[in-house]
Every structure is written in structure tokens, then in C-alpha cells.
Amino acid sequence: MLISPKRRSHTLNSSAYVQLLDLAKYFGKVKALDGLTLDIAEGELVALLGPSGCGKTTALRALAGLQELDRGAMIVDGQDVTFQKASNRGMGMVFQAYSLFPHMTARENVEYGLRLRVHKTSGQKRKARSAELLELVGLSTHASHYPYQLSGGQQQRVALARAIAISPKVLLLDEPLSALDAKVRTQLREEIRRIQVELGTTTLFVTHDQEEALGIADRVGVMRNGQLEQIAAPAELYDRPKTAFVAEFVGLTNPIAGKVSGGSIEILGGVVKTLPGSITSGSGIALVRPESIDVVASKSGNATVFSASFLGATCRLTISMRDGARITAQLPSPDATGLGAGAGVNVSLLDIPVFVKAAG
Amino acid sequence: MRQTIGVKIWRWSIISVVAFYLVVPLYAMFDFSTKPFGFADSGRTFRAWALIGTQENLIEAVTRSLITAAIVMALILFLVVPTAIWVQLKLPLLRRPFELLCLLPLAIPAIVIVVGIAPLYRWISINLSESPITLAGVYSMLILPYTYRSLSAALDAVDIHTLAEAATTLGAGISRVIFGIIMPTIKTGIINGSFIAIALVLGEFTISNILNFKTFQVVIAQIGRTNGHVAVAVSLASLLFVVVLLLLIPTKKRQGAVLDVDLT
Incomplete structure (x- = not known):
């Protein structure tokens, strides 16, 4: 994970470079956007994360000018762009589907936006710029290749270079990695981050893949039903979710019932603090992260291992509790040595605050 | 390896059968056109071919038909294709009605079309022009079913919305x-559609004959009435001419550059 210390210091503030204010878009009864408000600081990479139909792509397309809105305003660099045509907004966009112009070479694709600029860039400068950008995305040797001669990952790199070529006010990435295989996806994800940090381009990245979002974004916004459920730095979002939806959507959780009182919950024979936003009293369901569960081998313990999956650095155990409930725990692989299926274990909670939602 | 040879044999068998099917009538035409048709002739003679140049109206008719074909092609490029793209991109609800409209000429017999447009062409002949080139109007309607089919297939094969x-x-x-992105992307469909259209325009007989316009086909038919050998020679020559035209299809790169214009 590449993290720029400079960008880490960004917080929501009035000096936002991009402001989305109360955006709403309704398709019949479906609320694609229902009062979305979001600020992005200059040079920041914000990822919008959420399930299908949560409105994340609609938000991105609205900012690009490709989606008309029913309500709301969008301000970029102090300018109201709400009613500006997409072709005049100066946004660079990379699409989920391969979008290179098939009749142009990689270089011509990258140069396309430059050729259309109002102050037409001279041929010489254009060539230099496209060469520089293809170099940046590691494809200088493929400049004269046509899209059909490039792999999916290479096509998306060229698309990225093409979007950056026009020095966009905001770089918009609409699930650019979802059509790629896992290895290329991880590699390209990190490259996108490297390039974004290098150029300092303000970026909005839409994805349904939480690993992608948490892996490269300065802040991640979780969307649901057209609204922003929570926006925070990846670690905060993961460790301190403010709603049950965020806790359950980001990362894995084990729902474990317990009794809440005085800002704590009693579960698995222990007491842990609850996070702000949790219910404050009565029966609740704690949403416990697999890594917050401590598992120790013990023949007279309170559970048995049902199955174990080795994931490399960590090991994931599915554990059957005495009452028949199943929970998932994740331990560093060395700690899980000998904990195979059927092994007796004692399960307890680490002292990490948990989010608690109301039971039922 | 064995499979490759099998495929090769299969491929060449198909090509041979198709070639045979196409070449036999052409050879028959050539054979007929070189047979003696006067008292002085014997054996093979190229008199029919030599007579092509002396035919009245022929050169004018060919020129007019070619100009008509060029106008029809221009109408396809600058009217039909952009409209089809526009409908696909911006007015998806109109796709079905547009498709239906384009296919309609196929369902109406040429004779019915002639009866319908005859008064219109009478008016055009009196008030605008008597030139057969005015047939470009009715032809560009006639070619719609063929052009639309190939355009529609090309448009469906590409994600033009994302592009x-x-x-x-x-x-x-x-x-x-x-003009700069979608048309070059679907250029194969456009070229296919255009060639079908040109073939149709150069081969159309019913409408031009009934409306009394001296187009290429009408003139060939007239020649045929006086001398069948010359008519067949002209037909074969016109076929060869079309083959040459086809060989001159713009190359991929050039075609892209030609279409990459900005009209804003």
C-alpha cells in the first residue's frame, strides 16, 4: 500500500477542491442518488465503495457530466460545473469497459484529448507528452500498437494515460480494474496510486471491491441507497465503523449476541467496549472482526475447530461453539499451528472495541 | 497437424465450389459475347466488345449511374450512418421504429414504389431537373434495408456508448x-453497406425503366434489344469494372483518416 504522508493529513474542510452538494438522481422509484454530499481535497484520492446499485457510479458519472441530476450542485476548483457540458469539464475518465478507440494506436489514443484542447497543442509537444505518459504507464514500447494488439491490463494503462494526458481537473476511475485478472489488478492498482501521488491529481475512484478501495485511497466513502454512509481513512473505516452497514460491508464480521450496558458488551465470556453509534443498552449483536478473536488450543476449551484455511501469512479458522454457532477467526499462521479440523480450542475476545447493532 | 490439413482441404473445396458457381456464368457470358453474330464472322470474334464504344448513350448512362451511386453513398455517409448512430446513442426508444422504417422498402414491391413516386418525379422533371441523377433520392430509400442491416450489426458489435x-x-x-470515433470504428459495416448500396444502384432497372430514365441498366436493356452479343459484352465489362472498383477499397489507415474530420 502506497500512502503519501502529505495526503494523509487531508480532512474534510471548506477548502475542498471538489464539492458535491446534495446530489439527487431518481430513476422512477429507484433512488440512485439521494442527497449525496462529498468533499474532496486537492490531490486527494477518494474511493467510493458500495454494493451494486448504491449510486457510486451515478455520482462519478454526474461529476463527469455524463449523468444529469434531479437536484444538487457540483463545484470543482471554485467553479460551479453543475450545468457544464461533459466535453468542457476537463475530467479524465477511465471506464470499466475497455474504451480505447479501436482505430487509433496507443499513441493516437493518448494524443486524442490533446488534439481537442482549445489551445491546440502543437504536434511536437503532443508527441512528447504522449511519449512521456506511455512511459509513465510502462508502455512506451507499445506506442504504435492498436488496442486489439494489447492485453486488457495494457489497454487500461493506455486509457489511464489518455485520461491523464489532458491534465484533468479530476481523474475519475469507474471500476477500471474489474475486468482484469487478480494479479494484474493488484499490480495496476498500485501503479494507479503511484501515478496519482506522483502527479498529485485529485481522483475519485469507484469500486465495489473493498480491498481495492482500502488499498489505495486516502479516504473511502461507503455508499448505500444513494447516500454516503461513512467516509473516513481506510484504517478508521475498518476499525471504527459508524454504522452496522459499514461494519458488515467492509471486511468480515462475526455476529455474536450479547448484553450491552454502560458502553460495553458481554460476549464470549468477556467484556469489550462498544464503538460510538452502537446501541447503548439491552440485547445486541456485536459485529466482531475475525482478527479480534483469540484462539488458543485447549482440550477443555469452549469450542472446536470446524475447518482451517491457510492463507499464507494468516490462517482462517471456522470454529464451532458449544451452542452450535459458527464463528470465523483469523490468526497469524504460526499461532494456528496444530489447529486443524476437530481440535479443541478456547475462544476469547481481544480487547478491541466492537460495533453493536440491535438484536433482531 | 492432420486436422489443419483437413481444414485446409475443406476450405479449398468450399472456395472451389463457390468459385465454380461464380465463374461458370461469367465464362458463359464471355463465350456468348465472343461468338460470331454477323455474316462475315467466323470462329471467335471480339466485334461485340469493339462495338461497346460505339453504343449511343452508353458512356453518359454509365457516368450518370456512377454519379448517382456516389450521391447515394454520400447520403449514406452523411445522413443514414449519423442518424443510425444518433438513434443508437441518444434515442434508444426510437431504435425499433427506426429499424422498422428502414426495413419497410424491402416489404414494398418496386412496382408499387414506382406507382407511388411517379407523380413526384413528374413534378421533379418539370420543375427541377430531368436528369436521372435525381433518382438518387428514391435509391437512397431503396437501399435503406441493406445499409441499415450492416450498420446495425456493426453498431451492435461495439460498445459505442462507452467510446x-x-x-x-x-x-x-x-x-x-x-464522425471521428464511431464511424471509423464501424467502418467495415459502413463499407459493406455502401457496396451493397452501390451494387443496387448500378443494377436497378424497374424504377428507372418505368420512370423512363436512361440509366446504365436501361441502356444495356436497350442494346440487348438490338444486339444481344454487345449487351452481354457490356454487362461483363461492367462486372469487371465493379471488381476493379472493389479492389480500390480504401485501405484501413486511409479510411480512418478520411472519416476523422471535425464538423463543429
Whole structure:
């Protein structure tokens, strides 16, 4: 994970470079956007994360000018762009589907936006710029290749270079990695981050893949039903979710019932603090992260291992509790040595605050 | 390896059968056109071919038909294709009605069309022009079913929405998107559609004959009435001419450059 210390210091503030204010878009009864408000600081990479139909792509397309809105305003660099045509907004966009112009070479694709600029860039400068950008995305040797001669990952790199070529006010990435295989996806994800940090381009990245979002974004916004459920730095979002939806959507959780009182919950024979936003009293369901569960081998313990999956650095155990409930725990692989299926274990909670939602 | 040879044999068998099917009538035409048809002739003679140049109206008819074909092609490029793209991109609800409209000429017999448009052409002949080139109007309607089919197939094969949006975000206006991005992308479909259209225009007989316009086919038919050998020679020559035209299809690169114009 590449993290720029400079960008880490960004917080929501009035000096936002991009402001989305109360955006709403309704398709019949479906609320694609229902009062979305979001600020992005200059040079920041914000990822919008959420399930299908949560409105994340609609938000991105609205900012690009490709989606008309029913309500709301969008301000970029102090300018109201709400009613500006997409072709005049100066946004660079990379699409989920391969979008290179098939009749142009990689270089011509990258140069396309430059050729259309109002102050037409001279041929010489254009060539230099496209060469520089293809170099940046590691494809200088493929400049004269046509899209059909490039792999999916290479096509998306060229698309990225093409979007950056026009020095966009905001770089918009609409699930650019979802059509790629896992290895290329991880590699390209990190490259996108490297390039974004290098150029300092303000970026909005839409994805349904939480690993992608948490892996490269300065802040991640979780969307649901057209609204922003929570926006925070990846670690905060993961460790301190403010709603049950965020806790359950980001990362894995084990729902474990317990009794809440005085800002704590009693579960698995222990007491842990609850996070702000949790219910404050009565029966609740704690949403416990697999890594917050401590598992120790013990023949007279309170559970048995049902199955174990080795994931490399960590090991994931599915554990059957005495009452028949199943929970998932994740331990560093060395700690899980000998904990195979059927092994007796004692399960307890680490002292990490948990989010608690109301039971039922 | 064995499979490859099998495929090769299969492929060449098909090509041979098709070639045979196409070549036999052509050879028959050639054979007929070189047979003696006067008292002085014997054996093979190329008199029919030599007579092509002396035929009245022929050169004018060919020129007019070619100009008509060029106008029809221009109408396809600058009217039909952009409209089809526009409907696909911006008015998806009109896709079905548009398709139906384009296929309609196929369902109406040529004779019915002639009866319908005869008064219109009478008016055109009196008030505008008597030139057969005015037939370009009715021809561009007749070719719609064929052109639309090949365009529609080409448009369906590409994600033109994403391409259009990508070009738009890079600063392209709608005309640039249509002429600079989508048209070069579906150029194979456009070329196919255009050639079907040209073939149709150069081969159309019913309408031009009934409306009394001296187009290429009408003149060939007239020659045929006086001398069948010359008519067949002209037909074969015109076929060869079309083959040459086809061989002159613009290369991929050149075609892209030609269409990459900005009208904004």
C-alpha cells in the first residue's frame, strides 16, 4: 500500500477542491442518488465503495457530466460545473469497459484529448507528452500498437494515460480494474496510486471491491441507497465503523449476541467496549472482526475447530461453539499451528472495541 | 497437424465450389459475347466488345449511374450512418421504429414504389431537373434495408456508448464523436453497406425503366434489344469494372483518416 504522508493529513474542510452538494438522481422509484454530499481535497484520492446499485457510479458519472441530476450542485476548483457540458469539464475518465478507440494506436489514443484542447497543442509537444505518459504507464514500447494488439491490463494503462494526458481537473476511475485478472489488478492498482501521488491529481475512484478501495485511497466513502454512509481513512473505516452497514460491508464480521450496558458488551465470556453509534443498552449483536478473536488450543476449551484455511501469512479458522454457532477467526499462521479440523480450542475476545447493532 | 490439413482441404473445396458457381456464368457470358453474330464472322470474334464504344448513350448512362451511386453513398455517409448512430446513442426508444422504417422498402414491391413516386418525379422533371441523377433520392430509400442491416450489426458489435463517453470526456462534441470515433470504428459495416448500396444502384432497372430514365441498366436493356452479343459484352465489362472498383477499397489507415474530420 502506497500512502503519501502529505495526503494523509487531508480532512474534510471548506477548502475542498471538489464539492458535491446534495446530489439527487431518481430513476422512477429507484433512488440512485439521494442527497449525496462529498468533499474532496486537492490531490486527494477518494474511493467510493458500495454494493451494486448504491449510486457510486451515478455520482462519478454526474461529476463527469455524463449523468444529469434531479437536484444538487457540483463545484470543482471554485467553479460551479453543475450545468457544464461533459466535453468542457476537463475530467479524465477511465471506464470499466475497455474504451480505447479501436482505430487509433496507443499513441493516437493518448494524443486524442490533446488534439481537442482549445489551445491546440502543437504536434511536437503532443508527441512528447504522449511519449512521456506511455512511459509513465510502462508502455512506451507499445506506442504504435492498436488496442486489439494489447492485453486488457495494457489497454487500461493506455486509457489511464489518455485520461491523464489532458491534465484533468479530476481523474475519475469507474471500476477500471474489474475486468482484469487478480494479479494484474493488484499490480495496476498500485501503479494507479503511484501515478496519482506522483502527479498529485485529485481522483475519485469507484469500486465495489473493498480491498481495492482500502488499498489505495486516502479516504473511502461507503455508499448505500444513494447516500454516503461513512467516509473516513481506510484504517478508521475498518476499525471504527459508524454504522452496522459499514461494519458488515467492509471486511468480515462475526455476529455474536450479547448484553450491552454502560458502553460495553458481554460476549464470549468477556467484556469489550462498544464503538460510538452502537446501541447503548439491552440485547445486541456485536459485529466482531475475525482478527479480534483469540484462539488458543485447549482440550477443555469452549469450542472446536470446524475447518482451517491457510492463507499464507494468516490462517482462517471456522470454529464451532458449544451452542452450535459458527464463528470465523483469523490468526497469524504460526499461532494456528496444530489447529486443524476437530481440535479443541478456547475462544476469547481481544480487547478491541466492537460495533453493536440491535438484536433482531 | 492432420486436422489443419483437413481444414485446409475443406476450405479449398468450399472456395472451389463457390468459385465454380461464380465463374461458370461469367465464362458463359464471355463465350456468348465472343461468338460470331454477323455474316462475315467466323470462329471467335471480339466485334461485340469493339462495338461497346460505339453504343449511343452508353458512356453518359454509365457516368450518370456512377454519379448517382456516389450521391447515394454520400447520403449514406452523411445522413443514414449519423442518424443510425444518433438513434443508437441518444434515442434508444426510437431504435425499433427506426429499424422498422428502414426495413419497410424491402416489404414494398418496386412496382408499387414506382406507382407511388411517379407523380413526384413528374413534378421533379418539370420543375427541377430531368436528369436521372435525381433518382438518387428514391435509391437512397431503396437501399435503406441493406445499409441499415450492416450498420446495425456493426453498431451492435461495439460498445459505442462507452467510446462516445470516453471521447466526450476528452473534449469531443457530438459531431466529432460520430464522425471521428464511431464511424471509423464501424467502418467495415459502413463499407459493406455502401457496396451493397452501390451494387443496387448500378443494377436497378424497374424504377428507372418505368420512370423512363436512361440509366446504365436501361441502356444495356436497350442494346440487348438490338444486339444481344454487345449487351452481354457490356454487362461483363461492367462486372469487371465493379471488381476493379472493389479492389480500390480504401485501405484501413486511409479510411480512418478520411472519416476523422471535425464538423463543429
